[in-house]
Amino acid sequence: MRIRGTTRLVGLLGWPVAHSRSPQMHNAAFAALGLDWVYVPLPVAPPDLEAAIRGLRAMGFLGANVTVPHKTAVIPYLDEISPLARAIGAVNTLRVVEGRWVGENTDVEGFRQALAETGLSARGQAVVVLGAGGAARSVLAALAMEEAREIFLINRSYERAVRLIAELSETFPPAGLRLPPVHVLRPEEPPPEGVALLINTTPVGMAPEIEASPWPPERPFPWGLQGVIDLIYEPPQTRLMALAEEAGIPAFNGLGMLLHQGARAFTLWTGQEAPLEVMRAALLEDV
Numbered sequence: 117m118r119i120r121g122t123t124r125l126v127g128l129l130g131w132p133v134a135h136s137r138s139p140q141m142h143n144a145a146f147a148a149l150g151l152d153w154v155y156v157p158l159p160v161a162p163p164d165l166e167a168a169i170r171g172l173r174a175m176g177f178l179g180a181n182v183t184v185p186h187k188t189a190v191i192p193y194l195d196e197i198s199p200l201a202r203a204i205g206a207v208n209t210l211r212v213v214e215g216r217w218v219g220e221n222t223d224v225e226g227f228r229q230a231l232a233e234t235g236l237s238a239r240g241q242a243v244v245v246l247g248a249g250g251a252a253r254s255v256l257a258a259l260a261m262e263e264a265r266e267i268f269l270i271n272r273s274y275e276r277a278v279r280l281i282a283e284l285s286e287t288f289p290p291a292g293l294r295l296p297p298v299h300v301l302r303p304e305e306p307p308p309e310g311v312a313l314l315i316n317t318t319p320v321g322m323a324p325e326i327e328a329s330p331w332p333p334e335r336p337f338p339w340g341l342q343g344v345i346d347l348i349y350e351p352p353q354t355r356l357m358a359l360a361e362e363a364g365i366p367a368f369n370g371l372g373m374l375l376h377q378g379a380r381a382f383t384l385w386t387g388q389e390a391p392l393e394v395m396r397a398a399l400l401e402d403v
């Protein structure tokens with residue numbers, strides 16, 4: 117990679133960002149298409165977020181990704197928010213359109229693309245979602261777009277899940293999204309049989325706590341379950357995925373979502389089709 121006076125800048129705002137694979141994914145894509153762009157990690161502590169956004173503007177950045185813990189906090193510092201990002205209450209991609217900083221959400225489309233790649237479908241199906249944090253918001257929007265039949269939402273904190281659904285029921289309709297019926301369950305309540313998909317949006321099982329499972333290991337999976345998707349990608353096979361596979365249920369990690377949200381952001385910035393296979397290979401590389 118050669119950095120010149122003309123090199124265009126994008127980056128990743130988060131805290132921390134050192135573990136992120138997005139720089140390797142995007143820089144490989146820029147190199148593959150011969151684009152004079154660079155993607156840099158931008159560790160920004162929460163109190164510095166507003167100053168960081170002003171800094172990006174001042175330094176002529178052309179966009180950024182936004183990750184934990186800034187996805188919601190960044191909204192007041194932008195000139196415009198896409199209807200989808202507004203409905204979800206989370207921005208993961210910033211781009212500059214005629215000098216205005218616009219907040220977008222590519223996680224939703226990233227999840228939908230990743231789901232399609234697995235060969236599984238949520239259409240007309242009952243789906244279990246574990247977790248009610250930031251990632252769950254995007255997954256719920258994706259399930260609304262996929263026209264899932266109903267959702268069983270299980271979260272450690274029951275009240276937070278109830279609040280989330282009340283909030284999304286208000287914010288989805290203005291963006292044209294219709295939330296399927298959602299049943300909020302407590303962790304000790306098993307979902308009913310006949311659920312087709314189980315999606316983990318909690319960090320439970322993420323390295324280094326790789327023995328942990330967000331689904332009680334002794335509890336059988338619902339009868340008829342067709343697939344498990346874990347948004348975690350480190351380790352590549354989580355305990356939850358291993359439990360599913362032992363029960364003969366296909367399981368997929370979160371690399372697909374990471375890849376496809378990145379590909380969409382890449383296209384928003386550069387206007388070019390993202391080199392998906394280059395990006396996928398870069399994500400799988402050890403750094």
Ligand SMILES: NC(=O)c1ccc[n+]([C@@H]2O[C@H](COP(=O)([O-])OP(=O)(O)OC[C@H]3O[C@@H](n4cnc5c(N)ncnc54)[C@H](OP(=O)(O)O)[C@@H]3O)[C@@H](O)[C@H]2O)c1
Pocket residue numbers: 184223247248249250251252271272273274276317318319320322347348349370371373374375377
């Ligand atoms: N693959 C991708 O592209 C992608 C994209 C986004 C996120 N992710 C992954 O998704 C995960 C969640 O991210 P997030 O932004 O949604 O986080 P978040 O906003 O902090 O939400 C975390 C959720 O997990 C629950 N949780 C946390 N620790 C738990 C524990 N020990 N036991 C039971 N439940 C627990 C929380 O429950 P309470 O409400 O009770 O606190 C909350 O519902 C992370 O692993 C992240 O890496 C992946």
